[in-house]
Amino acid sequence: MSEELSPIQKLIRLKRYEQPPEDYFEDFLLEFQRRQRAEMLQRPVWQIAWERANLWLEGFRVPAFAYATILVAALGITGVMINSQSGVPSASNLAASSKSASVVSSGTPVSPAAMVSTAPHSYVLEKRPVSYDAPFSF
Amino acid sequence: MDEPLEPKDTVLVELTKEGDASAFDELVRRYSPRVYGLVYNMTSNHEETNDLLQDIFLKAYRSIKGFRGDSSFYTWIHTIGMNMTINFLKKRNRRRGPSLDDIDARIENDPNFIEATATTDPRREANLSELQKRLNEAMQKLSHDHRAVVTMFDIQGMPHAEIAKILGTSEGTVRSRLFYAHRQLQNYLEEFRGA
Numbered sequence: 164m165s166e167e168l169s170p171i172q173k174l175i176r177l178k179r180y181e182q183p184p185e186d187y188f189e190d191f192l193l194e195f196q197r198r199q200r201a202e203m204l205q206r207p208v209w210q211i212a213w214e215r216a217n218l219w220l221e222g223f224r225v226p227a228f229a230y231a232t233i234l235v236a237a238l239g240i241t242g243v244m245i246n247s248q249s250g251v252p253s254a255s256n257l258a259a260s261s262k263s264a265s266v267v268s269s270g271t272p273v274s275p276a277a278m279v280s281t282a283p284h285s286y287v288l289e290k291r292p293v294s295y296d297a298p299f300s301f
Numbered sequence: 302m303d304e305p306l307e308p309k310d311t312v313l314v315e316l317t318k319e320g321d322a323s324a325f326d327e328l329v330r331r332y333s334p335r336v337y338g339l340v341y342n343m344t345s346n347h348e349e350t351n352d353l354l355q356d357i358f359l360k361a362y363r364s365i366k367g368f369r370g371d372s373s374f375y376t377w378i379h380t381i382g383m384n385m386t387i388n389f390l391k392k393r394n395r396r397r398g399p400s401l402d403d404i405d406a407r408i409e410n411d412p413n414f415i416e417a418t419a420t421t422d423p424r425r426e427a428n429l430s431e432l433q434k435r436l437n438e439a440m441q442k443l444s445h446d447h448r449a450v451v452t453m454f455d456i457q458g459m460p461h462a463e464i465a466k467i468l469g470t471s472e473g474t475v476r477s478r479l480f481y482a483h484r485q486l487q488n489y490l491e492e493f494r495g496a
């Protein structure tokens with residue numbers, strides 16, 4: 164150090180002579196080992212299992228682009244799923260809905276083309292139920 | 302006959318990560334005296350230093366897998382040591398305030414200290430104990446941040462850049478804290494200055 168020490172610094176430097184007894188650090192290490200080993204034995208089972216699982220996984224060499232590829236694939240699948248739920252209904256959905264409409268409605272069935280063009284769907288019922296007609300007419 | 306080369310810290314760290322506890326023992330052996338000095342000069346109490354030192358090395362052992370080697374092990378263990386010591390001091394101050402009665406008196410019997418302060422002036426010899434007491438009192442009056450830079454720079458002889466890394470601050474801040482701390486200590490120890 165090229166800087167000259169001030170008297171106050173010389174005085175403070177004397178504190179470096181405050182050292183523990185010589186055998187202190189050997190005893191310290193023994194105490195440390197005792198605590199370290201005790202702590203290792205007291206670890207919960209889940210922690211040991213987690214560490215072993217991590218070690219096992221570390222054995223696999225994952226290619227550099229694997230995580231990016233998985234992320235892109237996950238985003239793509241999510242996008243497709245969102246589109247299929249909120250977009251134009253597919254042909255099979257239309258067929259199913261037209262069939263159910265013709266079964267439920269007793270009036271004039273609505274064609275699939277009309278269902279696509281007119282929304283929301285509406286069903287026209289007979290003004291007078293069939294059961295009201297006279298059973299026999301002579 | 303040449304002495305066998307000691308393994309580097311990086312090798313010992315890697316061995317520890319692989320589960321070799323004896324490699325970490327060697328790191329403890331290497332750095333416990335330095336970290337002891339750091340903690341002791343912050344707390345001025347041997348018993349507290351001993352407990353804290355155990356906790357510091359246990360914490361380092363537990364978190365060694367997260368040590369990526371961006372800094373040296375020396376810097377890393379000092380950073381853990383300093384953070385834990387400052388947290389401990391904050392809690393202690395809240396609990397009971399800093400006790401100046403805890404200060405060790407062993408220095409009076411240290412031959413290096415006696416030699417360094419030896420003089421024919423009987424008055425000064427009589428003041429040895431008082432000097433040590435005042436010195437520790439003055440250190441305890443500094444804020445934690447100021448005491449930390451004085452401990453690392455003046456007592457442990459670390460360079461400014463290393464201290465800045467450990468405290469996570471700039472070299473300029475370290476220098477300004479040192480300047481301010483020296484001025485404060487000068488005021489506290491005025492009667493011993495230049496004696």
